[in-house]
Amino acid sequence: MGARRGRPRLPVELEYEFWDVVRAGCSIEEASVAVGVSVSAGRAWVGERGGVMPPATAGPGSRRLSFAEREEIALLRAEGRGVREIARTVGRDPGTISRELRRVSHSPVSSAQRRAYRASTAQGDADARAKRPKTAKLATNLPLRREVQQRLRENHSPEQIAARLREDFPDDPEMWVSHETIYQALYVQGRGALKRELVKYLRTGRAVRKPHRRPDKRRGQIQGMVNIADRPKQVEDRAVPGDWEGDLILGSTESGSAIGTLVERATGFTMLLHLRGDHTAETVAGAMIEKMLDLPEQLRRSLTWDQGSEMANHAQIAEATGLDIYFCDPHSPWQRGTNENTNGLLRQYFPKGTDLSRWGPGYLDKVAAELNARPRKRLAWRTPAEALDKLLSEQSNPPGVATTA
Structure with a gap:
């Protein structure tokens, strides 16, 4: 009888992505959901390592073929494409493709199996080769x-x-x-x-080592938060201005700096919060209250934010500004997609890994003004500033209501 075939092993990239999420302070269950695997798979990874996280620098390097690339190689090989054509399509050196196909042809299987290149089999072999543990x-x-x-x-x-x-x-x-x-x-x-x-x-006596959360990450839900599931449905249609999404963009680890970003959902109008060198709950609350109170009351309807500890004082913000504040589910950035897209644009001005505390409030206002003056396709090529003015004007003078000269 042949060897019993079990379930194909999950790509090693997923495992290291899982550990990155755990390292960021999430539970095993949260990390499993975030990378798209079952909770039992996440627990199996933890069990295999005894709860010991791999080093942050570990994981598959960029020189290794990814599972997606191997799937593409398998499809092209099945179509009868040659090595050089596959290499051009995948964007790899022909030598890399040739070695990859040669490894499969030399694997200990029957000649009938040898002719077929399978991505899952090749990935499993590569993962096994990559482990190569040093002798302890x-x-x-x-x-x-x-x-x-x-x-x-x-x-x-x-x-x-x-x-x-x-x-x-x-x-x-x-x-x-x-x-x-x-x-x-x-x-x-x-x-x-x-x-x-x-x-x-050991003092704990645990059979499995418990992954440590980073000390600067949250250890539980924010007290008194209201989940996005309870946000009114009318916020979704973006017909009325005043509903905002917010988050932080972080600077270098050494500087501990950050900039707060606020984006109006209907128009994409952006405001930036100067956080004076840190992003504690007190600093974020003070900067947000100051910025929001510059707006007319009708533009202060709601705010949707991630579950970061910087929003621990959300009740203080809500009381001072009149905002209804809602929190996204963990690791669900698409629930504030307008803000995520804007944060991507802001990295043009504030690159990752830099000290963001060097930028003063005047420069942040200048950057926000530039973004608000960019024509947007979804606004029929109006700018966010023009779109916001138009919506406010329509609110002041609704159709069918005569205005006096």
């Missing part, structure tokens, strides 16, 4: 392993063990090990140089 130090250094195991049994934490080993063996680097290596040896499949039962000596 604790697996090859027996004296070090014994020392670590003994100290774990004495209820020392991995961090305490790592520090004391350097103190106790100052002239022997072979007896040094990092606390993260100890955790991985306990938890990660394939790196289990330490006996798994030793986890019971």
Whole structure:
């Protein structure tokens, strides 16, 4: 009998995307939904790694063929296209395509199977080759392993063990090990140089390591928030101005800077919030209240925002401005698509990874004015400023109502 065929393995790109979302502070369930896999698949990834996140720099590199590229290669190969034509279509070097097809032809399958290139099979083989785990130090250094195991049994934490080993063996680097290596040896499949039962000596005693949230990310729902599902249906038709979408665009990690963006749904009219070097809830609330109170009351109907901790003071904002504030579902940027599109335009002025605190309120107003003066196709080539003026004028002078000269 042939080998039993199981389910095809999910592309490794999805797994690293999943870990990126977890690293950003989301739960396993949220991260699974965000990347489009089942919660059981997300839990399986966590179980395989013992809850230990891969390094942020890990993952498939740009030099590797993606699953989408392999699917395209499979289709073109089935149509009888040659290597050079496939390479041109996919945008890869012919040598890359040739090696990819050659690997499949040399795989240990029957000659009938060998003629067919299958994207899922090729991706699974590539993922297996890419793992290539380095031999763990604790697996090859027996004296070090014994020392670590003994100290774990004495209820020392991995961090305490790592520090004391350097103190106790100052002239022997072979007896040094990092606390993260100890955790991985306990938890990660394939790196289990330490006996798994030793986890019971850790303070938590967990069989699976719990992924840590980043300290600057939210740890729960914002108190008193109203979900977008409860937003009135009339907001959707964009017929009346005054419904806004908002978010932050973030600067470099080192600077901790950000700019608040507010976009009116009906017209795309944009306002930018100067946050004076940080984006705490207090700073965002103060900047938004100040900016919104510059608008006439009829333009302060509602605001839809992401579930970021910067909106923890939403009740204060609502009371001061009269806005009804609604929050999107986690990781659902399409629920404020007008704002997302505008943030993309703003990156022309404020590139990713730069210090945004260098820009003063005057420059932010100048950028907003430029965006509001750009003709837009969806506005029949009117500008957002012109469209907003037109809607306000129609509200002031509705059809059928005579105006006095």
